[in-house]
Amino acid sequence: MSAADDLSQYLRSRRSEIDAALLAALPTPPSCPASVADAMRYSVTAGGKRLRPILCLASAEAVGGDRRNAMPAACALEFIHTYSLIHDDLPAMDNDTLRRGRPTLHMVAGEGMAILTGDGLLTEAFSLMAREPRGDDPALVARKLRVMSIVAAGAGAAGMVGGQAIDLTCVTRGADGHLAPPLDAEGVRGMHARKTGALIRASATAGAVMGGAADQQIDAIDHAAAELGLAFQIIDDVLDVTGASAELGKTAGKDAAAGKPTYPALYGLETSRRMAADCLDRAAATLRGVGLAESRLLDIGRWIVERSN
């Protein structure tokens, strides 16, 4: 079996575990009204790469932990990612009608319900991490609390929400009718680090914490995941230029058309691809330093850089 086949099988197997856990973690009637339960399920089961939960489980495994202990955080991270897509697709934000090949939630459930469903998923993410894994062993309780802090920081105003705010400011005309000055290279890197990178970092780090890693390994995984997060976003920008809408499951060329700052716009396609590969090299070096070069984390990194959707 080739390395690529082996990785495909690994990803398929983890995705199937994650999909089952996500379904089991979603609130259902009668504890929750059917309208919002249906809307949550619509968005969470729309597919997607499951990159964040896979990274979370792979981190836990890489440090020798039991990945079942990381599954609640993995599902919570996918809930948060899904809520961010729902809100990002709204007319007041990116105004997207298609996501993962299906109509976006506000197209089928209305804008108000889409806002509430995003709010619900974000809240359920924290509810899930607080509840599970069950048990009152002080070491477990302390890990759960640490993971909630990591995830909240990655998802909040200093992380993902802050990145979205910068993104929004770039494409919104001010009171004078003008756009803000375009971001320079450092500005784009900072926006990406928050918007996509922060939650990807949190995913890998949360898995390492739940897997019982020592602080040195947790720090190394955090640094390596920051590189993988940047690589992911660079390739996302590249695919927005080169990809077909059907393969992406979303509207291609949209970022460029909106005048959003992207890596290809700044550096061109070839240099952008090379920069993503450089991120992967730096991640590899960091993981090697703590004896984790042979883990699945780097395979996932290669998949991030070589993917076509």
Added chain:
Amino acid sequence: MSAADDLSQYLRSRRSEIDAALLAALPTPPSCPASVADAMRYSVTAGGKRLRPILCLASAEAVGGDRRNAMPAACALEFIHTYSLIHDDLPAMDNDTLRRGRPTLHMVAGEGMAILTGDGLLTEAFSLMAREPRGDDPALVARKLRVMSIVAAGAGAAGMVGGQAIDLTCVTRGADGHLAPPLDAEGVRGMHARKTGALIRASATAGAVMGGAADQQIDAIDHAAAELGLAFQIIDDVLDVTGASAELGKTAGKDAAAGKPTYPALYGLETSRRMAADCLDRAAATLRGVGLAESRLLDIGRWIVERSN
């Protein structure tokens, strides 16, 4: 000094502590972009009764705890309440232009930024509860985790978000152009229990947990707060009919105009007021059963029922 003066002074003193703690807890640049930091501060400092954080601190004090330990949860609850108002005011929801006597956030910052700011406040709430009070004493860590679970349940799809979804469904026309059948008395009570009651319950219960209460007292406070939450919403419905917009700081008569199910519509004003007073009596009986009848909790309950805004 009369009992009313004494309570006014208590509320003023707690509000001023809470306002200072809220300001200190808000994220600021450079860790967070100025756009979203400014928007968060605009909404959080718009005033308001601070009922939820006051209940949280009062509960901690009632059970003999140090209210400083409950302050992070108190601030988190106000962040969550504020986010719910920001999202509720959006055009796709209640479409309100005035809140607490000031333009709503989407009127000054745009809809996209208002959505993001709400998302940010909700996330910061959990970030704050995970971080503070600082310390790794296992009893404290366990309490923090329990409080996060309580608050997430109150704010989530089975609580506040679920109540908002029911509310939204009541005023949204289906594909056939018709409204859903109006809620009956049990339906309105259930909607109110989720929409307002759940977070008020969580506020009181979180305070009791952080104050170190025994489970019997926590349960009693939870039950009493459910009654206070219902009383609060009944009086809110009454004031929507009888109040002046200026005093309320929001548009009066709006619920009735939207055809929303309310207590006065179901029972008339006088019976509604009596029902709120009955809630207070039941809360008093419950608190008396665990030796908490002399605490501030009941004073706050009386203020809820007798308030005029």
